[in-house]
Amino acid sequence: MTSTVATSAAVDQAVVVDDIWKRFGRVDVVQGLSFEVRRGELLGFLGPNGAGKTTTMRMILDIIRPDRGRISVLGGEPGVARQSRIGYLPEDRGLYRDVPVVDTLTYFGALRGMRLSESRARATELLEQVGLGDSLRKKAAELSRGMHQKAQLMATVMNEPDLLIVDEPFQGLDPVNAELLKGVLLSQRERGAAVVMSTHDMGDAQTLCDRILLIDGGRRVLYGTVPDIRRAFSDGAVEVIGQGVPTDATLYRSVSHISPMDGRIRFLLRDGATAQDLFRELAATDAIVERFSLDAPDLSEVFLRAVAGDPRAAAVA
Amino acid sequence: MSGPMPATDHAAEGAGFLRLATIVARRDYLRTVRRRGYIFGTLLLPIGFLALFGLSAVLGGGTTTGPITGTSPIVIVDASSVDLSTVETPGAVRIMSEAEAEAALRAGEIHEFYRVPATWPTQPDVERVTGGSSAFSLGDAQRREEQTQLLAATLRAGLLLPAGVPPETVTRVIVPVRIQAVTLDDAAATSDAAMVASAIVPFAFTLLFVMSIFITSGYLLQSVTEEKENRVVEILLSSVPSLPLMAGKIIGLGAAGLTQVLIWIAAALVALPLIGSQVGGLGDLAISPAMIILAVVYFVLGYLAFGAVFAAIGAIAPGNREAQQYSGFFGFVAVIPIIFSSLFLTDLQSPVVTVLAIIPVTATAAMLMILALSPTVPVGLVVLSLVSLTVFVVLATIASARVFRATLLLYGVRPSIGRIVSAILARD
Numbered sequence: 001m002t003s004t005v006a007t008s009a010a011v012d013q014a015v016v017v018d019d020i021w022k023r024f025g026r027v028d029v030v031q032g033l034s035f036e037v038r039r040g041e042l043l044g045f046l047g048p049n050g051a052g053k054t055t056t057m058r059m060i061l062d063i064i065r066p067d068r069g070r071i072s073v074l075g076g077e078p079g080v081a082r083q084s085r086i087g088y089l090p091e092d093r094g095l096y097r098d099v100p101v102v103d104t105l106t107y108f109g110a111l112r113g114m115r116l117s118e119s120r121a122r123a124t125e126l127l128e129q130v131g132l133g134d135s136l137r138k139k140a141a142e143l144s145r146g147m148h149q150k151a152q153l154m155a156t157v158m159n160e161p162d163l164l165i166v167d168e169p170f171q172g173l174d175p176v177n178a179e180l181l182k183g184v185l186l187s188q189r190e191r192g193a194a195v196v197m198s199t200h201d202m203g204d205a206q207t208l209c210d211r212i213l214l215i216d217g218g219r220r221v222l223y224g225t226v227p228d229i230r231r232a233f234s235d236g237a238v239e240v241i242g243q244g245v246p247t248d249a250t251l252y253r254s255v256s257h258i259s260p261m262d263g264r265i266r267f268l269l270r271d272g273a274t275a276q277d278l279f280r281e282l283a284a285t286d287a288i289v290e291r292f293s294l295d296a297p298d299l300s301e302v303f304l305r306a307v308a309g310d311p312r313a314a315a316v317a
Numbered sequence: 318m319s320g321p322m323p324a325t326d327h328a329a330e331g332a333g334f335l336r337l338a339t340i341v342a343r344r345d346y347l348r349t350v351r352r353r354g355y356i357f358g359t360l361l362l363p364i365g366f367l368a369l370f371g372l373s374a375v376l377g378g379g380t381t382t383g384p385i386t387g388t389s390p391i392v393i394v395d396a397s398s399v400d401l402s403t404v405e406t407p408g409a410v411r412i413m414s415e416a417e418a419e420a421a422l423r424a425g426e427i428h429e430f431y432r433v434p435a436t437w438p439t440q441p442d443v444e445r446v447t448g449g450s451s452a453f454s455l456g457d458a459q460r461r462e463e464q465t466q467l468l469a470a471t472l473r474a475g476l477l478l479p480a481g482v483p484p485e486t487v488t489r490v491i492v493p494v495r496i497q498a499v500t501l502d503d504a505a506a507t508s509d510a511a512m513v514a515s516a517i518v519p520f521a522f523t524l525l526f527v528m529s530i531f532i533t534s535g536y537l538l539q540s541v542t543e544e545k546e547n548r549v550v551e552i553l554l555s556s557v558p559s560l561p562l563m564a565g566k567i568i569g570l571g572a573a574g575l576t577q578v579l580i581w582i583a584a585a586l587v588a589l590p591l592i593g594s595q596v597g598g599l600g601d602l603a604i605s606p607a608m609i610i611l612a613v614v615y616f617v618l619g620y621l622a623f624g625a626v627f628a629a630i631g632a633i634a635p636g637n638r639e640a641q642q643y644s645g646f647f648g649f650v651a652v653i654p655i656i657f658s659s660l661f662l663t664d665l666q667s668p669v670v671t672v673l674a675i676i677p678v679t680a681t682a683a684m685l686m687i688l689a690l691s692p693t694v695p696v697g698l699v700v701l702s703l704v705s706l707t708v709f710v711v712l713a714t715i716a717s718a719r720v721f722r723a724t725l726l727l728y729g730v731r732p733s734i735g736r737i738v739s740a741i742l743a744r745d
Contacts, residue, residue: 025736061555064722080333080558088555094548099348110340111556155552165555 014194020069044209084113087161341565363584533574541631619681677709
C-alpha cells in the first residue's frame with residue numbers, strides 16, 4: 001500500500017528538486033533549494049532579481065548542472081530523453097530575425113521530437129490560433145513586439161509538453177494579448193501539463209497560480225498555496241460585512257478585539273483561534289453575513305515582507 | 318532520481334544525441350547553401366575559371382576570326398632588289414602586287430600587308446600597311462608578332478639562298494635550336510611552362526583551401542553569434558544539449574563548406590585542361606587521385622580543428638564584431654606556412670617545414686603545400702600530421718563544448734580567462 005502511494009506520488013510529480021546548490025565564482029547562487037511541481041499544477045516562481053530563479057530553471061532544463069543535490073524531471077534525470085517533453089520560454093528570448101516565423105517554429109518542433117510535416121502543420125495551427133495566420137511567412141524582423149511574443153509562446157507549446165517552464169510570459173504585452181496568452185497557459189494546465197511560471201506580476205501570480213514558490217538569495221522563502229501564504233501573513237484578522245453582527249468582543253470566545261470601520265467589521269482572533277472558529281460563532285447568532293474574508297495582505301505585500309525577513313514566512317517556507 | 322541512469326535512458330540519450338545533431342546539421346546546411354552570399358561565393362570561382370578560359374580563347378582567337386585563319390598568314394609586297402618569289406615559303410606567306418594587296422585590304426580579306434621597299438636590305442625599314450583606324454585588340458598584337466617573325470624568316474632566307482648557302486644551313490640559321498626535355502628515368506618530360514605552373518599552383522591551391530576553411534569556419538562563427546545575439550540560443554539549449562548542438566553545427570556547416578570545395582575542385586578539374594591548352598604549362602599539370610583524397614582529408618580535419626575553436630570563440634565573444642576580431646588571430650596563424658613559402662619551394666626537408674607540418678593549427682596549409690610540391694607523398698610526415706591534427710580536433714572539440722556550454726548564455730558579457738580555463742578543465 002505504501003509503495004502504491006509512493007509510486008502514485010512520484011507519478012504526480014512532474015519536477016522534484018532536492019537540496020540543489022549552484023555556485024558561480026565565489027557566489028552561491030542557489031543554496032539547498034527543494035520543491036516539487038505536480039502535474040496539472042501552475043506553480044508561481046517568484047523572487048527578486050538575482051534570486052536564482054533563472055539558474056534554477058536552467059538546472060531543471062539541464063542547460064546547466066547543479067553542483068550538489070538532485071533533480072528529477074518527469075520521472076527521471078534531466079537530459080535528452082526528457083527534453084522533448086518540455087517547453088521553455090526564457091526571459092531572454094528571440095526568434096531568427098531573417099527566417100519566416102512558421103519555419104522557426106517548425107524547426108523548434110522538430111528539435112522536440114516532432115516529424116517535420118507534423119511540426120509544420122502544428123506551427124501553422126498554433127499561429128492561426130493566436131491571430132498570426134496572415135503572418136506565417138513573415139520574418140521575425142517584420143513582426144510587432146506583441147506578435148513576436150505570441151509566436152514565442154506558441155513555440156513553447158509546439159510539442160504539447162508535459163512540463164512547461166515560462167519566464168515572465170506576459171512581460172510587455174497589452175491586456176488583450178496578455179489575456180489571450182494566459183488562456184493558452186491555463187489550457188495547458190487543464191490538459192494536465194505542469195507549469196512553472198516566473199513572474200514579477202503579483203496580480204498574475206495571485207490569480208493564476210495554484211501554488212507559490214518564493215526564493216531569495218538562492219534559498220526558499222515561501223512555498224505553498226496562495227491562501228495559505230496570505231493567511232500566514234494575515235495577523236490573525238478577519239473582515240466581515242453584514243447586518244446585525246454583534247460587535248462586543250466578549251460575546252466571542254475566538255476574538256480578542258473588534259474594530260468596526262466604514263461598514264466593515266475587523267475581528268482580531270485570539271492566539272490559537274482560527275477563522276473557522278469565528279465563522280461557527282457568527283453562524284450561531286442572528287447576524288446576516290454578506291461577506292466573510294481573511295483580512296490578509298495581498299501577495300505583493302507578502303512578497304515585500306517575506307523578502308525583508310518577516311519571521312512569519314517560516315511557517316510557509 | 319536516485320542511482321545510476323537506467324540503460325533505456327542511456328540508449329534514449331544516444332539516439333536522441335544523433336537525432337538532434339542530424340536535425341541541427343540538416344537545418345544549418347540548408348540554411349547556409351541557400352544564402353545568396355554562399356551561392357555567389359561558390360559559383361564565383363568556377364565562373365572565374367570560365368572567364369579566364371574565355372578570355373584566353375578571345376586572346377588567342379584574334380586569328381580565328383575574320384578571313385585570315387590558321388597560322389597568321391602574311392601578305393608581302395616586294396619592291397626590293399631581292400627576289401623573294403624564289404624563296405620556299407610556308408603557305409602562310411603570299412607575295413602580291415601593290416594593287417592586289419590594297420584591293421584585298423579594302424575588301425577586308427586581310428588586316429594588313431607588309432611593303433618591302435627598294436631600299437631593303439640596305440635599310441632595314443619595312444612598312445606595315447593597314448586599312449585605317451580601327452579598334453586594336455590583344456589578338457591583333459599576337460598576330461602581328463607572329464607575322465613579324467615570319468617576315469623576318471622569309472627575308473633572311475631571301476638573302477641567304479641566292480648567295481648559295483645550302484637550304485639546310487638556311488633552315489638552321491632561321492631556327493638554330495629546338496630544346497627537348499628528357500629525364501634520367503625516362504619519365505615524361507616536363508615543359509618549362511609546366512614547371513613554372515607547378516610552382517605557382519600549389520600556393521594558389523593552398524590559399525584556396527585555407528581560405529575555404531576560414532570561410533566555412535566563418536559560417537559557424539556567424540551562426541553561433543547570430544543565435545546568441547537573437548536570443549534563440551537558450552531556447553535551443555532547452556531542447557538540445559550543447560554537445561549535439563555544436564556537433565550538428567560543425568557537421569552541417571562543414572558539409573556546406575565541403576560542398577563548396579568539391580564544386581571548386583570539379584570546376585578546376587574541368588577547366589585546367591581547357592585553360593591549359595591556352596595557357597602554357599597548366600595543361601601539363603597532373604593532379605593525382607591520392608592528392609585529391611588527401612587534400613579533402615586535410616580540409617575536413619582543418620575545418621574541424623578551426624570549427625571547434627571558432628564555435629568556442631562565438632560562445633565567448635559578446636557580439637559578432639568581437640568574434641571576428643578574435644578569429645582573425647587564428648586566420649593569421651593558419652597562413653604562416655604560406656609566409657614561409659620560399660622555404661617550401663627550396664627545401665622541403667627543412668626542420669621548419671616539418672615543424673609547421675606537425676603543429677595542428679599550421680598543419681593543413683603546410684601539408685597541402687608539401688603534397689603539391691613533393692614529387693612523392695611523404696608518408697611519414699602525412700601520418701604524423703594526421704595524428705597531430707586528429708588529436709587536436711578531439712581535444713579542441715571537448716574543450717570547445719565545455720566553453721560553449723559555460724559561456725554561451727552570457728549575453729553581452731565577456732567571460733574572464735579564469736572562467737574559460739575552469740570551464741575547459743571542468744568535467745561537467
